[in-house]
Amino acid sequence: MRRLAEPDQRATRGAWAATVACALLLAIAAGCRPAAAPVDLVLLNGRVVTVDAEVPEAEAVAMAGDTIVAVGSTSEIQRYVGPNTEVLDLEGQLAIPGFIEGHGHFLNLGRSKMILDLTTARTWDDIVAMVADAASRTPPGEWIQGRGWHQEKWDPPPAVTVDGVPLHHDLSRVTPNHPVFLTHASGHAGFVNAKAMEVARVTRRTANPPGGEIVKDERGEPTGLMRETAQRLVSAAMEAATAGRSPEDIRSEMHRQVELAGEEALANGVTTFHDAGSNFATIDFLRGLAEAGELPLRLYVMVRRESNEVMAEKLPQYRMIGAGNGFLTVRAIKRQIDGALGSHGAWLLEPYVDLPTSSGLTLETVEDIRRTAEIAIQNGFQVNTHAIGDRGNREVLDIYEQVFRANPDKTDVRWRIEHAQHLHPADIPRFGQLGVIASMQGVHCTSDGPWVPERIGEERARTGAYMWRSLIDAGAVVTNGTDVPVEKINPIASFHASVTRRLADGRQFFPEQRMTREEALRSYTINNAYAAFEEDVKGSITRGKLADIVVLSRDIMTVPEDEIPTAQVVYTILGGEVLYRRTAMAQ
Numbered sequence: 212m213r214r215l216a217e218p219d220q221r222a223t224r225g226a227w228a229a230t231v232a233c234a235l236l237l238a239i240a241a242g243c244r245p246a247a248a249p250v251d252l253v254l255l256n257g258r259v260v261t262v263d264a265e266v267p268e269a270e271a272v273a274m275a276g277d278t279i280v281a282v283g284s285t286s287e288i289q290r291y292v293g294p295n296t297e298v299l300d301l302e303g304q305l306a307i308p309g310f311i312e313g314h315g316h317f318l319n320l321g322r323s324k325m326i327l328d329l330t331t332a333r334t335w336d337d338i339v340a341m342v343a344d345a346a347s348r349t350p351p352g353e354w355i356q357g358r359g360w361h362q363e364k365w366d367p368p369p370a371v372t373v374d375g376v377p378l379h380h381d382l383s384r385v386t387p388n389h390p391v392f393l394t395h396a397s398g399h400a401g402f403v404n405a406k407a408m409e410v411a412r413v414t415r416r417t418a419n420p421p422g423g424e425i426v427k428d429e430r431g432e433p434t435g436l437m438r439e440t441a442q443r444l445v446s447a448a449m450e451a452a453t454a455g456r457s458p459e460d461i462r463s464e465m466h467r468q469v470e471l472a473g474e475e476a477l478a479n480g481v482t483t484f485h486d487a488g489s490n491f492a493t494i495d496f497l498r499g500l501a502e503a504g505e506l507p508l509r510l511y512v513m514v515r516r517e518s519n520e521v522m523a524e525k526l527p528q529y530r531m532i533g534a535g536n537g538f539l540t541v542r543a544i545k546r547q548i549d550g551a552l553g554s555h556g557a558w559l560l561e562p563y564v565d566l567p568t569s570s571g572l573t574l575e576t577v578e579d580i581r582r583t584a585e586i587a588i589q590n591g592f593q594v595n596t597h598a599i600g601d602r603g604n605r606e607v608l609d610i611y612e613q614v615f616r617a618n619p620d621k622t623d624v625r626w627r628i629e630h631a632q633h634l635h636p637a638d639i640p641r642f643g644q645l646g647v648i649a650s651m652q653g654v655h656c657t658s659d660g661p662w663v664p665e666r667i668g669e670e671r672a673r674t675g676a677y678m679w680r681s682l683i684d685a686g687a688v689v690t691n692g693t694d695v696p697v698e699k700i701n702p703i704a705s706f707h708a709s710v711t712r713r714l715a716d717g718r719q720f721f722p723e724q725r726m727t728r729e730e731a732l733r734s735y736t737i738n739n740a741y742a743a744f745e746e747d748v749k750g751s752i753t754r755g756k757l758a759d760i761v762v763l764s765r766d767i768m769t770v771p772e773d774e775i776p777t778a779q780v781v782y783t784i785l786g787g788e789v790l791y792r793r794t795a796m797a798q
């Protein structure tokens with residue numbers, strides 16, 4: 212273990228000289244403990260798991276300004292305590308690097324806190340009742356929004372369904388005067404009522420848009436379920452209804468979303484968030500916040516929903532690394548080749564077992580994504596493409612491979628596949644070989660596990676679903692996250708899913724693919740830092756790195772597996788400041 216006595220960078224020359232003199236004079240007389248320059252914050256008496264191979268474990272950390280200045284034993288770090296130092300006695304609790312959310316939707320997380328939360332609804336009737344209640348408190352004509360419903364969670368299932376999803380009539384009956392838009396947990400489908408279809412002019416005669424489906428019953432009437440891009444027919448009407456708002460109103464709503472998303476992230480120990488992604492206008496807004504010191508946590512934002520033409524022109528002026536004192540980095544582009552497995556939108560090599568007429572959907576074309584990749588590599592941007600089905604993953608690997616081969620001078624590009632959920636076994640080694648990062652979400656595996664074999668069959672599930680063990684063994688970097696608000700942002704739940712693959716009913720989903728706890732911790736810290744080119748400044752508790760640290764109430768590295776989810780965040784430290792403290796009420 213490296214025993215250190217590094218002075219604060221801001222130490223005066225005199226203090227530094229005194230320290231050196233003391234060290235020199237008394238090094239012979241063992242036990243010399245010269246006082247170091249006092250720091251702003253120290254953690255003492257903890258179990259510090261650093262994710263730094265040089266000093267894997269310690270008891271204490273000293274932080275000055277936004278930087279870690281020393282990591283060591285409690286007695287070593289005590290020397291940094293001065294009259295103005297805040298001292299946190301961890302009483303043996305675990306300190307680890309701040310969690311990095313590897314793939315989420317930052318403003319949508321804030322927005323999800325402002326609309327109906329349908330994630331815990333037990334039945335479809337519960338959802339109808341929640342919407343009816345919201346309608347009773349909402350002026351007629353205003354939109355009612357919700358998100359997070361999932362048909363697989365309802366017990367009992369609704370009596371009449373098409374593709375497992377109910378018809379809109381019960382919902383429409385209780386909301387005759389309010390258009391309603393309820394987003395599926397996956398984000399890949401929406402459910403609307405009759406009023407919403409009326410406002411959006413969706414009828415039995417409306418054709419499916421490319422990459423989407425207006426689901427219809429056997430009489431040809433829309434059921435209310437809008438898959439993938441079909442959602443935009445309705446969301447466009449919803450946006451038109453709010454188009455009259457002033458720029459100040461829109462800004463203040465975005466401010467509120469940032470605030471709510473920040474609170475939720477910090478309460479869960481998340482100190483950096485990879486946002487997948489935002490358009491240039493949103494990035495302008497976030498840059499303003501970063502430069503004013505108003506971002507609640509560090510963001511790594513991927514450029515999204517801009518055409519290749521616009522990106523070719525504007526990418527150079529949007530490339531920023533650590534803007535606003537290390538709070539905002541933009542050097543990646545998000546694309547999306549297919550949909551999600553739950554809504555039969557994942558693009559598969561062979562048809563769905565439970566929908567043999569379909570092999571899924573292509574959302575953005577191979578040609579368009581290839582063009583993005585060419586623009587990106589010329590501009591020093593990373594490409595992060597959503598791919599869930601095995602066909603989608605293969606197509607993206609092919610695009611990346613071709614573009615890498617055409618640009619042999621561009622190295623260390625660290626391109627990513629977001630989700631990488633269902634892989635053909637032949638494609639698994641390609642991640643490591645090509646240096647493509649598998650940006651996965653542990654908790655998706657255990658949420659989706661119960662119905663994955665229904666969709667793709669037992670064999671494809673066993674050999675291709677959530678293959679993080681095989682990917683790691685074949686040399687790939689695997690990162691972790693939650694895709695919040697698709698899942699809750701809680702990293703401890705996703706860590707638990709990663710090391711157990713245990714479903715809510717107690718079964719395990721192909722447990723041979725589990726990660727070790729050390730791998731899971733790396734996937735949530737240093738690997739996510741690497742996936743953002745930030746491993747030199749974050750992702751481990753190392754002298755000189757940013758002071759982003761989380762303290763947990765239970766030691767998730769050693770407690771029995773089934774107790775991991777009981778761990779709570781005690782402190783979230785970001786840039787050397789304690790931004791979240793567990794209150795007595797939460798204990």
Ligand SMILES: [Zn+2]
Nearest residue numbers: 314315487694
């Ligand atoms: Zn996502």
